[in-house]
Amino acid sequence: MERSTSAAIDRDEPRLAAGRNLVPGAAIVILLAAALILPQLTPNQFYLHLAILVLFNAIFAISLGLIASVGQISLMHSAFVAAGAYVSALAALDLKIPPILDIVLAGVVTGLVAALLGKILLRLRGVYFVLVTFLTGQVFTLIALNWESVTHGANGLIGIPAISLLGFPLSTRLRFYYFALAAFVLVVTFIWLLMRSQYGRAFRSIAENVRLAESSGIDVSRYQIIAFALGSGIAGAAGAAMIHYVRFLSPDSFTFNDSIAYITMLVVGGRQSMIGGILGALFLTPLPEALRGLAGAQHIVYGAILLGVLLFLPGGLVSIGRGYFHKTSETEPT
Amino acid sequence: MSYSTLLAQAGLNGLVIGAMYMLMAVGFTLVFGIMRVVNFAHGEFYMLGAFAAFFTYVHWEMPFIVCLAIAALTIGILGMLIERTLIQPFRSDEMSGMIATLAISVIIQNGAVLLSGPAPRAMPDIVRGTLAIGPFSFPWSRLLVIAAAALIFIVFWLFMERTRLGRAMRAVAQDTETALIQGIRVNYMYPLAFGISVALAALAGALMGPIFSVSPFIGLTPMLKAFVVVILGGLGSVPGAVVGGLLLGLIESFTATIWGSLVSDILQLLLVILILLVRPSGLLGQREA
Numbered sequence: 001m002e003r004s005t006s007a008a009i010d011r012d013e014p015r016l017a018a019g020r021n022l023v024p025g026a027a028i029v030i031l032l033a034a035a036l037i038l039p040q041l042t043p044n045q046f047y048l049h050l051a052i053l054v055l056f057n058a059i060f061a062i063s064l065g066l067i068a069s070v071g072q073i074s075l076m077h078s079a080f081v082a083a084g085a086y087v088s089a090l091a092a093l094d095l096k097i098p099p100i101l102d103i104v105l106a107g108v109v110t111g112l113v114a115a116l117l118g119k120i121l122l123r124l125r126g127v128y129f130v131l132v133t134f135l136t137g138q139v140f141t142l143i144a145l146n147w148e149s150v151t152h153g154a155n156g157l158i159g160i161p162a163i164s165l166l167g168f169p170l171s172t173r174l175r176f177y178y179f180a181l182a183a184f185v186l187v188v189t190f191i192w193l194l195m196r197s198q199y200g201r202a203f204r205s206i207a208e209n210v211r212l213a214e215s216s217g218i219d220v221s222r223y224q225i226i227a228f229a230l231g232s233g234i235a236g237a238a239g240a241a242m243i244h245y246v247r248f249l250s251p252d253s254f255t256f257n258d259s260i261a262y263i264t265m266l267v268v269g270g271r272q273s274m275i276g277g278i279l280g281a282l283f284l285t286p287l288p289e290a291l292r293g294l295a296g297a298q299h300i301v302y303g304a305i306l307l308g309v310l311l312f313l314p315g316g317l318v319s320i321g322r323g324y325f326h327k328t329s330e331t332e333p334t
Numbered sequence: 335m336s337y338s339t340l341l342a343q344a345g346l347n348g349l350v351i352g353a354m355y356m357l358m359a360v361g362f363t364l365v366f367g368i369m370r371v372v373n374f375a376h377g378e379f380y381m382l383g384a385f386a387a388f389f390t391y392v393h394w395e396m397p398f399i400v401c402l403a404i405a406a407l408t409i410g411i412l413g414m415l416i417e418r419t420l421i422q423p424f425r426s427d428e429m430s431g432m433i434a435t436l437a438i439s440v441i442i443q444n445g446a447v448l449l450s451g452p453a454p455r456a457m458p459d460i461v462r463g464t465l466a467i468g469p470f471s472f473p474w475s476r477l478l479v480i481a482a483a484a485l486i487f488i489v490f491w492l493f494m495e496r497t498r499l500g501r502a503m504r505a506v507a508q509d510t511e512t513a514l515i516q517g518i519r520v521n522y523m524y525p526l527a528f529g530i531s532v533a534l535a536a537l538a539g540a541l542m543g544p545i546f547s548v549s550p551f552i553g554l555t556p557m558l559k560a561f562v563v564v565i566l567g568g569l570g571s572v573p574g575a576v577v578g579g580l581l582l583g584l585i586e587s588f589t590a591t592i593w594g595s596l597v598s599d600i601l602q603l604l605l606v607i608l609i610l611l612v613r614p615s616g617l618l619g620q621r622e623a
Contacts (some may be wrong), residue, residue: 073429124610127372127428128569131561132610138558139603146596260436267433297448303440310434311423 035181039174048173052245054285055180059187059238060258061265061277066191066231068271069200070224071207072122072129076137077235078258083140084110084236085243085253086151089160092244099163099244106240111233118228122221125210137256144251156250163244176245183241187234191274194230203227257299264306270316279317342470344591345584350476350545351559352583353483357538358556359563359575360487361531367507367570368527371421372432375439376535377557381446381550382409383536384543388457391543398460402482405540410533417528422521439553446550454549479541486537487576490530494572503527507570565606 039048064077087109088102097105121132144151151157163170163179170176194200202223205213214220243249265284270276284305288298309316362376386405390396396404420438424431461478464471494500505513506523514520538556546552563582567574582602589598 073433120607120611127366127432128610130432131372131565132607135558135561135603135606139600142596142599142603257440260440263433263436297444299444300441300448303437303444306437307420307434307441310430310437311420314430 032185036178039177043174045173048177050286050289052173052177052180054281055177055184056238056242057262057265057285058278058281059184060235060262061269061281062187062191062274063231063234063238064262065266065271065274065277066194066234067228068266069195069203069207070227071210072125072224072228073133073263074228074232075130075134075256075259075263076140077232077262078254078256079137079140080110080114080232080235081239081242081258082144082249082251082254083113084239085249086144086157087236088240089157089243089249090150092161093157093159099161100165103163103237103240103244107233107237110236110239111229114232114236115225115229118225118232122224122228134256137259141251141255151251154251156248156253158248160243160247160249162247163241170244180241180245183238187238188274188278190234195274199223199226261302264302268305268309268316270318272315273318276316276318283317336469339470340591341588342472344587346472346476348584348587349580350479350583351586352580353480354538354542354556354579355559355563355583356576356579357483357486357534357541358560359567359579360490360572361534362557362560363564363567363570363572363575364534365528365531366564367572368503369421369425369524370428370431371424371435372428373528373531374432374435374557375416375442376435376532376560377553377555378439378442378446379409379413379532379535379553380539380542380556381553382412382442383539384548384552385446385450385539386536387540387543388455388548391460392457402537402540405536406533409536410529413532414525414529417525421528422524425524443550443553450550452550454547454552456547457544459544475544479545482541483538486534490534491572499526562602562606565610 039051060077060081064074067074067077084106088099088106091097091102091105092099117136121129121136124132145153147153163176165179168175170179195203202213202218205216205218206220206223210220239254243253246253261284265280266277267280268284269278269280284302287301287305291298291301313319358376358380362373365371365373365376383405386408387398387401390401390404391398416438420434421431424434459473459475461474464473465477466472494504502513502518503523503526505516505518506520506527510520513523535556539552542556559582563575563578564571566582567576567578586598586602589601
């Protein structure tokens with residue numbers, strides 16, 4: 001009841017909504033300007049590298065968040081990242097297709113594979129879906145390891161070419177950073193628009209209560225397949241873009257541990273909103289570097305942070321400053 | 335080697351790994367049935383059990399039966415503490431509880447790497463010699479695993495069927511609220527069930543230590559197989575876990591002998607995905623309301 005009245009107010013008084021959006025809007029402009037200008041002032045290669053990783057991890061986390069927004073958690077997210085990377089690397093190496101087209105191809109292929117798999121796997125819900133995505137992710141790894149004639153098995157693929165935009169190679173860190181930033185902004189804008197469309201509303205209603213959504217005529221499995229295919233396709237395209245930066249790919253490049261890392265970022269940042277995934281990536285990506293002295297301890301700290309946030313801050317980092325702008329809804333997907 | 339010896343070998347190996355899968359899956363399914371928690375750290379308790387057996391048997395040279403008891407007790411108590419402090423807060427939220435077990439798994443595994451290093455260690459056989467039946471010969475060390483696993487399961491089964499605590503636990507699994515009304519202290523049942531579950535995993539690890547090697551990373555495969563087994567047998571079904579475990583061990587051993595272990599692994603996973611689609615509640619599981 002309350003929900004529908006507040007929605008009505010939003011519709012009837014656009015000026016009010018616009019006024020409320022002014023502060024976050026200004027913040028976005030300032031942050032973007034900083035992201036554009038800062039690397040020019042201090043072109044430190046190491047920080048640039050970290051920034052690139054943060055941007056990619058943020059894309060991985062929010063694309064996982066897109067899947068989580070229909071109430072499902074995928075434990076094979078890194079498998080799609082790896083699949084996209086393999087498609088793109090192989091298209092560039094074996095078929096000599098320019099990398100920028102490979103990335104699009106990788107996104108489309110992984111998205112289609114996810115749609116097909118989703119059609120089958122998304123009949124399952126909750127923990128059953130989590131289990132089956134975990135197992136399917138293992139199948140992906142087994143294929144990458146053992147299809148040696150194509151993937152070169154555990155040896156991996158070397159000499160993956162850098163992206164070249166209209167004859168302008170993104171061979172330096174600085175150039176690739178701007179490409180990554182553009183990709184990040186593109187993905188964020190796309191997901192933001194999607195979540196504001198009728199799709200987003202359907203996604204949220206499914207996450208809140210599957211049965212209720214179903215009985216009010218929402219085609220749950222169709223929307224879940226769409227969210228799964230889009231989220232996985234974005235992850236695949238981002239994995240593809242990233243591999244033209246790393247220039248080396250093996251079955252160890254993206255593993256189950258990375259799937260856990262994306263979930264950690266999402267949960268630590270906040271599962272309920274896109275800002276959560278971004279914050280999580282921003283907070284957790286540089287952490288291993290800070291802990292470099294303690295070899296191996298970084299994973300333990302990751303795990304401890306994840307547990308701590310689950311126990312003491314279920315809404316994630318976002319929920320600390322959130323109350324100021326919006327009232328947080330405490331509903332958990334079931 | 336003749337064809338029949340090969341098959342006999344495959345059958346024995348299948349029973350050995352099947353017995354291990356059974357112990358893993360019974361514990362895993364027990365926790366799911368009672369607490370509705372999917373325990374992604376289950377494999378790490380297997381690994382801890384193998385390490386406990388390794389240190390008590392190889393370094394302190396205790397009798398193997400004592401090593402098993404120590405592994406089960408220490409890991410079981412550790413499991414109870416973990417349940418009480420880290421899993422119980424997520425009672426009403428399956429998904430967060432599951433993510434918490436992922437975090438626990440990461441911490442335990444990397445803690446083991448930190449303390450003992452990543453290198454695998456070999457553990458000597460508990461018993462030597464072979465049992466010869468006609469043209470076939472079976473190593474005693476493997477027969478011991480099968481016998482021990484069967485014995486452990488029988489003790490567990492008697493506990494669940496014949497004791498008050500076991501009955502109470504089954505009551506909680508069937509219907510928590512009704513169990514509560516009957517005066518069962520549900521809050522004691524959860525840590526107890528979790529402790530028993532991970533003690534079974536630890537026993538499986540301790541038994542398999544001499545057969546495979548011992549390292550911080552050995553937990554993943556048994557856990558993966560436990561998932562496969564409980565999906566085959568139905569999440570929450572103990573008989574399903576027993577039948578599924580033995581069946582999976584045998585299928586795996588025979589298909590690996592014929593086509594190699596990769597084909598065997600992929601076939602198993604495809605089989606699971608197929609079963610989940612046709613019968614999401616598993617072969618022996620009951621449909622959820």
